[in-house]
Amino acid sequence: MKILITGATGLIGTELVALLLQNGVSIHYLTTSKKKIESQPNYRGFYWNPDQGIIDENALMGVDSIIHLAGASIAKRWTSKYKQEIIESRILSSNVLFKAIKDNPNSVKQIVSASAIGIYPENLTKLYTEDETDVDESFLGKVVMKWEESVNKFKLLNIKVAKIRTGLVLSEKGGALPEMVKPIQMGIGSPFGSGKQMQSWIHLHDLVAMYFYAVDNELDGVYNAVAPNPVTNKKLTQEIATVLKKPLFMPNIPKFLMKLILGDMHVILFASQNVSSKKIEEAGFKFEFKLIDKALKNVLE
Template sequence: MAKVIVTGGSGLIGQAFCREMHNAGWEVVVVSRNPQQASPVESFCRIGWEDLSHEMESAHAVVNLAGENIGAGRWTEEKKQRIRESRIKAGEAVLQAFRQVSRKPTVLMQSSAIGFYGIQHGDTPLDETASAGKDFLSLVGVAWEDSTREVENLGVRRVVIRTGVVLAREGGVLGRMVLPVRLGAGGPLGSGKQWISWIHLQDQVRAMRFLIETPSSRGVYNLSAPHPVQNRDFMRTLAKVLKRPYWLPVPAFALRLLLGEMSTLVLDGQRVIPARLLAEGFKFVYPELEGALQNLLE
């Protein structure tokens, strides 16, 4: 039985990924700051960061998902510092563990996000060759990815996953978007023209396993469905699935007042295409938004 070590295993993606790997026959080890506390990640083995290098000696893969939740709370300067430092420090700790072990895991999967591309691209489709942006999330993404880059010099296959907006039954952004629609007040957010590059949680974790189990896969991959949509179409489809009216837009200024700088998460976006995943033969269970929402909400 091959072993995979997961940092950030208690988050939305982390929990689903651990279950996916466990069901596929992998031994799953979760790295935690408090390994003795009760875990939402079922009964998987939990270790502290101080034990990471020891566990690596017998591991095939390491998946680094650790990082502060960007969608929880306003982006104060302190919050922004935690968002950045939590990602970089986790990456540095993983890199240090790789340096310490003589028998290194074969592959490292490094988490990132499509925020890497920034908000300056407009309607331009973005594959993995697109350049980084210059805003806060872009700079965080660049630093996050760079934090483990050195493992490639140690002979380790590294896969970087730039994840889009993950849709799930519980957790994530979908619940927040569903509530006003259920109340009959659903409509586009701001201009409604901003792109949402989304992915069903099931496809997210299936794609992660696919990349780990495919020895030729290395480098950067966009993890988003092949058909991104504009916000107005997302909200219209959501209203259709919930059989609720598609109503007036929520003004951009109101969202900026409510959310501050964090409003970029709903008012700005990127039109991202998973070009490398598709080229390597990955098949999405939910390539279209309506089917994904029907599965999650009906």
């Protein structure tokens, strides 16, 4: 099996590459940095520049599936300019891939794209499945909708499209968790807002295993990448404090304060999405980390 990966050097991509190589999968990857191009027997880099519509078509040679992870991080301050970059980085990269596949001979049968549970409307009680048709009216909701639309086009080329709607990724190497850990580590941690907002999370190991499972089983359609047991923000904060053996005695952090500090990006901390993992489990995927305490111990201890 040969897989083409975009975003191969990011948090998820790095872990995914390691897993695929361990399982004998041959990897092509696209990079915007010519310095990051390597050429090993099972790991070859190719240059692309989605902003300029440039891609080395040789990246498609012999490729069965594409795993599309490329996109600007949402964990940076959302200025108007950066919001545009968040959207464009996802859509332009999809468009460049689409054109390359359409215009060049290839054997691509499937694309598995990153997506996010931010598409689901904020709700404290509703359990969301992949069948949900309402889209959250926030900036993130609109980003995910446009992102998924850009990937759906690949169906026109008779390519299977799997979209992996990812929750809060638990890893010590990056993402939101290290930022949540810092104040708790300093003894000044506390839940955000009411603390009642639901946080649908997934361990990084399970997430990359799900991507591998999706290509290995040629999955098609939308799948939620969240562990089976979402928790409230209060519970998550308490569990982090327990693992770190730190007290929690500060009052809850008000929304207005985080808005002052983070700007528009503060909504990530206060949004509530209780998301179901049932569909991917019924497709045969087995989670290694189903409970938050075990996941956090693995990551933080």
